[in-house]
Amino acid sequence: IRNTEYDRYIKKYAMMKRDLDIKGQLETLTSRLSGRIRNVTCVMQELGYLDENLEPNFEKIAERINRLPIGEELKKDMVDGVQFCKQFAQCVPETRKDKFQLSRELVKPMFFFRCYRPHKKLEACIMKDVRERYTPGDDMSTPDEDNIGGGELRSLSWSRSKPDYDDMATAVYEFLYGGENSDLENIM
Numbered sequence: 001i002r003n004t005e006y007d008r009y010i011k012k013y014a015m016m017k018r019d020l021d022i023k024g025q026l027e028t029l030t031s032r033l034s035g036r037i038r039n040v041t042c043v044m045q046e047l048g049y050l051d052e053n054l055e056p057n058f059e060k061i062a063e064r065i066n067r068l069p070i071g072e073e074l075k076k077d078m079v080d081g082v083q084f085c086k087q088f089a090q091c092v093p094e095t096r097k098d099k100f101q102l103s104r105e106l107v108k109p110m111f112f113f114r115c116y117r118p119h120k121k122l123e124a125c126i127m128k129d130v131r132e133r134y135t136p137g138d139d140m141s142t143p144d145e146d147n148i149g150g151g152e153l154r155s156l157s158w159s160r161s162k163p164d165y166d167d168m169a170t171a172v173y174e175f176l177y178g179g180e181n182s183d184l185e186n187i188m
């Protein structure tokens with residue numbers, strides 16, 4: 001008798017699982033997440049990160065960055081990161097937007113914030129640390145005879161009292177990837 005009850009139980013619930021199709025699973029997932037998404041978008045609008053059309057509010061984000069109590073170089077790098085990620089988010093093709101089931105209007109903000117927060121913001125902070133380590137007290141905006149051209153890394157000072165390029169490359173690699181002498185280990 002016990003075996004028969006078990007068989008009926010298994011058949012009943014196994015049939016339910018098989019009957020639930022992919023579309024039904026997506027609808028279930030969408031309904032669960034819609035409330036959470038509304039809460040997040042509401043908070044982001046109140047903070048000024050999204051405008052009334054649920055688009056990233058690039059101007060307000062840049063204004064917030066410019067009000068931060070940090071150096072001008074870092075502010076400039078962070079605002080440049082906002083502009084880069086803005087261009088990146090605006091280049092998402094329409095065909096790609098159609099593949100997102102949750103909310104098509106949130107595709108651009110999602111791509112922008114996933115570009116900016118973990119990548120460009122971190123890049124700006126790393127560049128600040130590299131600049132402080134290898135050009136202490138230098139005015140990076142005006143290259144002189146001791147500085148190597150402007151370029152992407154701004155300038156790197158060249159003198160006998162500072163490390164050579166091999167030491168610098170090793171130190172940057174250790175900083176980025178957690179080598180033996182990494183300053184990152186002291187932070188964590």
